[in-house]
Amino acid sequence: MPMSAGDIEEMIKAAIPDADVTIRDLAGDGDHYAAEVVSESFRGKSRVQQHQMVYKALQGNMGDALHALALQTSAPE
Known part of the structure; x- marks a missing residue:
């Protein structure tokens, strides 16, 4: 069963907990999403570590x- 954006x-x-999260359903099928996650806890970490x-x-x-x-x-600007 697919996951919801929520x-x-x-x-x-x-x-x-401090993350600002934006989720978009790319295909309208509940299976393909894009997520943008901004968090101070990402600061100083590589992109791989953040992911x-x-x-x-x-x-x-x-x-x-x-x-x-x-x-x-990303970390906040």
């Missing part, structure tokens, strides 16, 4: 309940 946002915010933090927040749902996630991460 579920994705809740999981990310639970793991990264790993988000994937960890999704608790293994990538590739299963969540088929595709285009991910953009």
